[in-house]
Amino acid sequence: MNFVIPSFAPAIPEIVLLVMASLILVADTFWSKRFQNATYYAIQATLLVVGYLLLTSFTAETVYTFNDSFVRDSFADVMKLFTIAVSLGVFMFAREYLAQHKFVSGEFFVLGLFGVLGMFVLISANNFITLFLGLEIMSLAIYAMVALRKYDGMAVEAAMKYFVLGALATGMMLYGISMVYGATGSITFTEIKEIIASGQADGIVLAFGVVFIVIGLAFKLGAVPFHMWMPDVYHGAPTAVTLYIGTAPKLAGFAMLYRLLYEAMPGLVTDWQQLIIMISILSMVVGAIVAIAQDNLKRMLAYSGIGHIGFLLLGVIAATDNGFSAAMFYIIVYAITGVAGFGIIVALSRTGFEFDRIADFKGLNQKNPWLALMMLIIMFSMAGIPPFVGFWAKILVIEEVVAAGFTWIAIIAVITAVISAFYYLRVVKAMYFDQSEIKGPVEIISPSLHWGLSFVAILLLALGLLPTQLIDLCYLSI
Amino acid sequence: MLESYPILSTLIWLPIIGGLLVLFAGRNNDTVAKWLSLIVAGLTFILSIPLWANFNYDTADMQFVEQLAWIPMFNVQYYLGVDGLSMPLVLLTTFTQVLVIASAWDVIKERVEQYMGAFLIMGGIMVGVFTALDSILFYIFWEALLIPMFIVIGKWGGPRRVYATMKFFLYTFFGSVFMLVSFLYMYWQIGSFSILDFQTMPLGMTAQILIFLAFLIAFAVKIPMFPVHTWLPDAHVEAPTAGSVVLAAIMLKMGGYGFVRFSLPITPDASMTLDWLVIGLSLIAIVYIGIVALVQSDMKKLVAYSSISHMGFVTLGMFLVYDIMQAHGTMEGAAIGMEGAMVQMVSHGFISGAMFLAIGVLYDRMHTRDISAYGGVVNKMPWFVMFAVLFAMANSGLPGTSGFVGEFMVIIASFKANVWYGILAALTLIIGAAYTLWMVKRVFFGAVTNENVEKLEDLNKREFAIMATLAIAVIALGVFPSPLMEVMHTSVENLLVQATTSKL
Known part of the structure; x- marks a missing residue:
């Protein structure tokens, strides 16, 4: 037995993140009194540095390290870059929210950074242990973030629900993982793939393992019938936290799905494809119909998120490289749109006023036409109406599912898209056609948020007109 | 010089960019907004x-391409061009x-x-619809056209505007998503989104029928045909005058245009099988509607229903070819039937636009569209009534106006196809005259x-x-329609060949 020092180079972004998160955690305890925003700037600087490291070392080749437990490929790099970009935006919006609502901010950012670390590990996982490690780092950070406002009954309830259900899901997933390990005798994805392909593993045990793993994944992604936590958590959590949960972790969740189903178990496609078809259709239908009844925008966006996950899974159903690329495009677009959608609630909320009911948006066009236009873009993009980028996201996954021979699923998908258009239109209706119930002006208090929000919304339009680069990026990286 | 000048792009993007400019420049100054808009539209x-x-005039190929x-990954192109069918529109x-x-x-x-x-x-987007070849x-x-129209009806419309605009948006959106799935299906077959490639690709009968039905839903909602016409009276009645004009004069034509650009050439065999x-539905629209x-007791509603009835002629004329x-x-x-349908589209654009504008003139003064609130307007507004009666005559198909030309051609063709079609279609001359003149x-x-x-x-x-x-415009097209028909002629001949060539 000779010990080989593993190559650390592929994991440098993660290492930097870990070191910086730990340092900032310590530093925050003594500098937070004196310099209010030091933690925030330190976190943003860390993210920028990591983003820079990723960009400069961007590689098209696949590198395994740490005894094949960690992989760095172009898929990982692209997903990580978008995780960074989305997190930068999230933290920027969140800071204003925390300042407005006057609750301790240091922990939020540090936990957020640990969450990003978890996502990174998850995205690069090449065996079950690494995957599980990443998942737990991310999830634990998020549980704590939901409960940050500890005297708020709703937030604590949401955190509790999230934690218990999340733990249940993790248990399911571990159960499935142990079965797959039992059948194949390996925890490394690349080996599992070969063993399954060779036909030596016990098919029944594997099938059961897949079922439990898919259940765990569906829980984490918030797909029907394992979606019940989403509306409560989105609604109960402080909006800044909702903004965080609703965006970057979805990217990591998709990466997890990709690694598990497509990298480790492509040989079991007939087993998981049927499950995903059911989950996808149910998610689209429930997301479209239940969202109609919501009066709270955060709850509505939660249900719309469930529907979006259903659409994302269309690409997974195709079970091809192109299918996963389309799904990847979808989730990236969804994360960007989510920053804008939750961001606008964050940007408009003030002390003692969350601005999260649809009724709060009434008459926005009278009070602030620019902001109303931005919200209109966000809503139509989510509904998948061209020329906004949400349209391309939908059309790509539908195209892949048609190409896989499932035209009937495509038809169900477009019908749910029409139904869901109704509740997005309700928001537009409130903004443009109704009279405001709020006295006084509706303004974003900080100019940086104003520009940030405008930037993201216009990005949705710009990407809709020129989607080529982003599409190419997604299709070339898988 | 003219060869290289991207005229179609200019026609699409000039109004769109101009419109955005108006949004910003005219924010606090209505005069600026109005004049800037007029300059952009005029230009x-x-x-x-x-x-x-x-x-x-001698080619059926696309021009000004x-x-x-x-998006090279999916072979999506920015591909524009016009032929004799789209240029007039x-x-x-x-x-x-x-x-x-x-x-x-x-x-x-x-x-x-x-x-x-x-x-x-909206103007820019509509030019885009008529010129897109991808x-x-x-x-x-x-x-994209739905978005501004949704806002316009919902914001400046009448009392039930929110209901009407929601109905309008969801009806049209529902209709068009099936068309999108058809496009994706055909792309999957041949690896191209070009409409011209769709027109030449072979397609099996089952696929053709499904695609034809998907197109039918999309275009029938837009035209609108019986029985999916119910959004139109609501939208028309609640929309502001200009909204009604755009709806009637142009947006309805998009459905008719869809039939000639998509349904007939792409699914000829299914069109033949399902032309009945x-x-x-067209005959039902013509007579029943x-x-x-x-x-109707509301003037706008009356004209809206008359639009549906007139658009019945358009679809009738287009699908007569198989019976003939x-x-x-x-x-x-x-x-003759096909050209009649195309002429009818253009002429209906003028006439219905004129009718809605005329009603708008009255509405601006009286703030009611109720027929019973009026009476004897001629005594007070002689000039107005002169024009309004002319448009009403055109609407009921009086010879010498543009309304006559299209209807007459379609009626001739339908007699040729089947005497009963002809008799039912000709009934409109009576019914149309009755409701308009009354x-x-x-x-x-x-x-x-x-x-x-x-x-x-x-x-x-x-x-x-x-x-x-x-x-x-109405009289010129009525007495001298041949320039318009010459523009269309080669393209119509080509379309008929496409529509009758089996793709099985």
Whole structure:
């Protein structure tokens, strides 16, 4: 037995993140009194540095390290870059929210950074242990973030629900993982793939393992019938936290799905494809119909998120490289749109006023036409109406599912898209056609948020007109 | 020089960018918003004239083509071009645009810049619909149009505007998503989104029938055909005048255009098998909806139903070709029906636009569209009534007006196809005259019925100019339709060949 020092180079972004998160955690305890925003700037600087490291070392080749437990490929790099970009935006919006609502901010950012670390590990996982490690780092950070406002009954309830259900899901997933390990005798994805392909593993045990793993994944992604936590958590959590949960972790969740189903178990496609078809259709239908009844925008966006996950899974159903690329495009677009959608609630909320009911948006066009236009873009993009980028996201996954021979699923998908258009239109209706119930002006208090929000919304339009680069990026990286 | 100049892109993007400019520049200054909009719309119309001037009459190929790779990964192109079928509709769009802006001049008081901006943006998008030769590009324009229209109806419309605009949006969206799935299916078959490639690709019968039905849903909702027409009266009644004009004059034509650009050439065999469906629905629209129009008490609703009835002629004329082929074995006569349908589209654009503008003139003064609130308008507004009666006559298909030409051609063709089609279609000359003239009698003629009518003032210069322009167009097309038909002729012949060539 000779010990080989593993190559650390592929994991440098993660290492930097870990070191910086730990340092900032310590530093925050003594500098937070004196310099209010030091933690925030330190976190943003860390993210920028990591983003820079990723960009400069961007590689098209696949590198395994740490005894094949960690992989760095172009898929990982692209997903990580978008995780960074989305997190930068999230933290920027969140800071204003925390300042407005006057609750301790240091922990939020540090936990957020640990969450990003978890996502990174998850995205690069090449065996079950690494995957599980990443998942737990991310999830634990998020549980704590939901409960940050500890005297708020709703937030604590949401955190509790999230934690218990999340733990249940993790248990399911571990159960499935142990079965797959039992059948194949390996925890490394690349080996599992070969063993399954060779036909030596016990098919029944594997099938059961897949079922439990898919259940765990569906829980984490918030797909029907394992979606019940989403509306409560989105609604109960402080909006800044909702903004965080609703965006970057979805990217990591998709990466997890990709690694598990497509990298480790492509040989079991007939087993998981049927499950995903059911989950996808149910998610689209429930997301479209239940969202109609919501009066709270955060709850509505939660249900719309469930529907979006259903659409994302269309690409997974195709079970091809192109299918996963389309799904990847979808989730990236969804994360960007989510920053804008939750961001606008964050940007408009003030002390003692969350601005999260649809009724709060009434008459926005009278009070602030620019902001109303931005919200209109966000809503139509989510509904998948061209020329906004949400349209391309939908059309790509539908195209892949048609190409896989499932035209009937495509038809169900477009019908749910029409139904869901109704509740997005309700928001537009409130903004443009109704009279405001709020006295006084509706303004974003900080100019940086104003520009940030405008930037993201216009990005949705710009990407809709020129989607080529982003599409190419997604299709070339898988 | 003209060869390289991207005229179609200019016609699409000039109004869109102009509209955005109006949104910002006119925010606090209505005068700026109005004049800027008028300049942009006028410039667009002037720039669209070379389309006709330089049009090549001898080819059915696409002209003024612009082709750029847009999304190479999926072979989606920025691909524009016009032929004889689409060029008149582009001109109709740019022409109507100017009138629409002018008609709103003093009428809209609230958020003028948004109103004007929305109409300019719509104008650009509509030109995009008629010129796109890539199906995805077409779909994008087709859907994007819903957004400004949704806002316009919902914001400046009548009392039930929110209901109407929601219904309008969801109906149209529902119709078009199936079309999108068809595009994706065909792309999956041949790896191209180009409409021209779709037209030449082979397709099996089952696929053709499903695609035909998907197209039918999309276009039937838009035209609209019986029984999916119910959104139109609501949308029309609640929309502001200019919204009604754009809806009737141009957006309805998008459905008809869809049939000639997509249904007939892409699914010829399914069109042949299912032509009875379209013809049947068209005849129902012509007769039944005509009778429905008779009993309306709201002027706008009456004209809306009459639009549906008239659009029945368009779909009827387009699908007669198969019956004519079967009855006579030649395509002779089919061209008359098809050209009649196309002429009817353009002429209906002028007439319905004029009718809605005329009602708008009355509405601006009286704030009611109820027929019973009027009576004896001619005593107070002689100039206005002169124009309004002319348009009403055109609407009922009086010879010498543009309304006659299209209807007459379609009726001739339908007699050729089947005597019963002809008889049913010809009924419209009676029904149409009945509902239009009865309205004319009740609203315009007789003694002045109440003091509100007593206070009416005649047209101002702006309104007079709009009305006179439309009147000239209606009469010119009525007595001298051949320039329009010459433009279409080669393309129509080509379309008929495509529509009768089996793709199995």
